[in-house]
Amino acid sequence: MVKSIRQRLFAALAGFAVLLCLCYTGLALVIAYVTEDMLVQRLLEREAAAVGMRWQQHGKLTPSGSDLITVYGSYLDLPQTVRDHVPPSAPRGEVFTTTGQHYHVxxxxxxxxxxPQRSYLLADVASVLVVSRLTREVGSVVAGVALALIALALLLAYWLARRLVLPLQRLAQEARQLAPGSAVHFSERDRPDEIGFLARRLETTFAELQAVLQREQAFTRDVSHELRTPLTLMHNTLALAHAQPLGGREQAQLQQSTDEMRATIDVLFALARAEQLPGEMVELRGCIEQCLLRLLDDHPWDTSLLSLDLPERLEVVGNPQLVMLLINNCLANALFHGGPDCRISIAFVQGCLSIDNTVQPGQPRRVHGFAHGQNLLLRLAQAMHWDIVFQSGVTRYRVAIVPAPAQ
Structure with a gap:
């Protein structure tokens, strides 16, 4: 049977309390007996001084003035019971008899x-012993009081064990009731002691663990969702290659699917890493300029169709890698869906970055990877605590991004 921490603590406190009561009871008895012996010895020493004085005055032994003490002139005059327990050379002794006598010699x-002559003083102190008489007369009362004190100590031990362990039990119960994905809050987190520190660390650990599980689930879901379309396209194109050689259009589709998969994998891994990192200061204008240069290297596009309205310095809070991926994907989507003759306008007004691209009237709508791209862009923005809105029109498509401003 597994014992709880409260039971073990109660057993320890109760055992200590009972042991302490027993030790103090034994110490009290020892002190009482020692006090009795010291009192009797003090009486014998005073009587010995009186007998010595009378010996010097009269030259003979005189009877003691106390009815408890008897003077004996030699060892052989002592009672047989005393001689059986005290040798002749002993300066003093104490004798207990089975008939109730208690002698001090x-x-x-x-x-x-x-x-030199050795004489002896013999005191029968059985009638003046207090401890044994108290034990007989009020022993039951003393035992009752001792038992009452022990019971009180046990109650106090139980109360202390319950009071000390209750926060830990409440913390364990709350941890046991935690469900995956639920909010983590322990009622003992505001305590100023070690239990409060433990509750706060458990909250942090559970929250981090849930965040890791959520990132793993999101990564698995995104891999399954984002890579299915390009993989299907590549599979179909390669399946047709057995019947006829790949033409330029099919090769372009394979290249496009490969690029899309590479970009998607980069985004997914960046999300998995960046969601664990704090934000930092990022110069957004510099990121946009780098992304535009990369876009011109990868796609044939007329730069005269670009309109740029940005401040000289544009500092925001985010993750540099995620910012680059977000801007890259927005610009690539604008060029992909708008076509090589589209006009792209980038402006930053009142804390909002807008990326607009024109769409030629009558141009067939190109939906390949469009919904998937929106989902990834939204994930990228959320990872940095940014807001992003997609606005689709007949002749224009707009992406509005509200970054976290620098303090």
Missing amino acids: LALEMVAGGK
């Missing part, structure tokens, strides 16, 4: 006629 060194 103290040896006295006397000088009689120039010769």
Whole structure:
């Protein structure tokens, strides 16, 4: 059976409390017995001083003035029970008997006629022992109080264990109830102690894990969605190549599909990487100029058809690689769908970058890769927290991009 942390903590606190009670009870008994022995020994020493003084005054042993203490002139005069437990050379001793007597013995060194003589004081202290009498008379009361204190200690241990472990149990319960894709929020995250730190780190870890899973799912979905069309086109073109040699049109289609797949893969990998990176300062005008130069290298197009209205410096917050891919795809789509004779206008007005291209009236609509391209452009903008809107018309197509402004 698996024990919870509260049960283990309660067992530890309860065991410590009971052990502490037992230790203090034993210590109290030891102190009481030692106090009794010290009191009896003090009485014997005072009586020994009195006997010695009378010996010096009268030259003989006189009876003790206490009914508890008896004076014996020699070792052989002591009761047999005492002699059985105390040797002649012992300066003092303590004897317990089975008949209820409790003796304390103290040896006295006397000088009689120039010769040393040993006498003994014997005290029967059974009638004055307090601890044993208290044990008999109020032992049940003391035991009841001890048990009550132990029960109180156990209750306190249970309360402490429950109070200390409750935040951890609540945190574990909330973590157990987390579902894939759900919002991550732990109720203990605002605590100033280690539990609050653990809750905040768990929130961050769960959020990062969900983001990784979402990126993986999005990447898998995008690969399946974006690459299906060019792969199908290439498969069909190659299938027809068995019947007849590829002509210039078919070769151009293969080249176009290959370029589209390469560009799509670049975008997908850039999305997978850039969604994990923070934004940075990007000079948007420089990116647009680089993309225009690349576009002119790849496509035959008259630059007189370009209209550019941008400020000298245009700093925004984003990812440099994603910005280049976004502008490249927008310009390539404009030229692809507008044709080689289209006019392209790029302007930045009131925080919005617009890319417009004309469409010749009566030109057949070219939809190859168009919807897929919109989806990828939207993903690129969302990855940088930008807004993008596509506006399609009969004679004009416009892409409006609102980048994150530099602070």
